[in-house]
Amino acid sequence: MFNPAPTIPRPGSIAETSLLSDEILLDRFEERAFRYFLECANRENGLVADTTRSHYPSSIAVVGFALTCYLVGIERGWMRRDEAALLTLTALRFFHGSEQSEQRNATGYKGFYYHFLDIRTGRRVWQSELSMIDSALLMAGVLTAATYFAGASDTESEIRDLAETLYGRIDWRWAQNSGVTLTQGWKPECGFLHYGWEGYSEGLILYILALGSGPHALAPESYAAWKSTYQWETIYGRDVLYAGPLFIHQFTQAWVDFRGIRDRFMREKRSDYFENSRTAAYIHREYAIRNPGGYKGYGENYWGFSAGEGPGVRTMTIDGAVRRFFNYVARGAPFGPDDGTIHPSVIFGSLPFAPEIALPAIRRVCEEDARIGSDFRVPNGLNATMPGDDEGGWISEGMFGLDQGLAVLMIENYRTGFPWNLTRECRYFRNGLRRAGFSGGWLER
Secondary structure, three states, X not given: OOOOOOOOOOOOOHHHHHHOOHHHHHHHHHXXXXXXXHHOEOOXXXXXXXXXXXXXXXXXXXXXXHHHHHHHHHHHOOOXXXXXXXXHHXXXXXXXXXXXXOOOOOOEEOOEEEOEEOOOOOOEOOOOOEEHHHHHHHHHHHHHHHHHOOOOOHHHHHHHHHHHHXXXXXXXXXXXXXXXXXXXXXXXXXXXXXXXXXXXXXHHHHHXXXXXXXXXXXXXXXXXXXXXXXXXXXXXOXXXXXXXXXXXXXXXXXOOOOOOOEOHHHHHHXXXXXXXXXXXHHHHHHHHHHOOOOOOOOEOOEOOOOEEOOOOOEEEEEOOEEEEEOOOEEOXXXXXXXXXXXXXXXXXXXXXXXXXXXXXXXXXXXXXXXXXXXOOOOOXXXXXXXXXXXXXXXXXXXXXXXXXXXXXXXXXXXXOOHHHHHHHOOHHHHHHHHHOOOEOHHHHO
């Protein structure tokens, strides 16, 4: 029976943390985040828990992050290559052999997979949707692993073969539901969900992979139709392709290096998605400095608003002010919603784009909060305004796989560019980018 391994405390103190160099500090955070995937993986099927909380299922997006994080672990000496290859192969064999049908308790359908799966049986749970974006994040990890495991062994050869099969059988055109753009999901109980992708979002990686595949690839017109819903704004004197939650500016770029490559939209704006993410980080920081809601802690080194958990739905009077708090919500800057909650993973996610503001924020969070600085954990949410068991205020329970995966990959992209270098070599990523109209930079080599 699968039982997640307990979280392993790491030695440290606030005083010690302040003496660490940037390189050592990031190394400790990166390794601590990486350990999540070893502690929370079911070695029998390769699925990874969505969170360390008890009785939670696996998230297929977290598996996608895990498959790429294993490669970082190999390069950093935190995991043996043969161990990572076997765990990767176990996951790919599971997805290849799992039930693909319209049955309500299947694992997937039309090559896509349900958002949440029972971590033991691999069956759909919570009546979750057949998720196009989460399937794309899973495939990003699958394809990256296939690119890395290029050896002649039977294990690595099978990884490549299964990756080709899994990616090739996804029916991206079916996911258009006879329309032009992609839908967000499908359920056997009701069919396609009644909302699609509108505005700039993490769906960028979905379109890249949907355009780059073989038999069922999308037409470039689908990507162009989605881009027509983009919203270009001028905020605090900065021009930006707007999306409020910061994770939107980061998830695709955990895998794709957009430095110097542009699609038609960005060529017209004389920018690129990398620079846009840098601008978004500065906008979040500026919003925190201005702090229109008067929340505790906000400032130049305390920022980062994204989709995630909060203190819970409640209204309280704190220091004479009425405060409304939320649970899970897509927080954003500058247009909200905002309840005093920040999400530290997106500070780490900003490292490749704006290290000059991300590193001081990382130091501020871990040096002033013993719950983080003593064991280098990356919590989902912090709220200094909401009273908690600690003087630092409320902190989310447990750790979440998406936060840990984003931290690992973006710390590594900042330090070495290793994940980016892998996907540069993957023909499917390159093909998808070219069919989306990207050109320039490394894509021409």
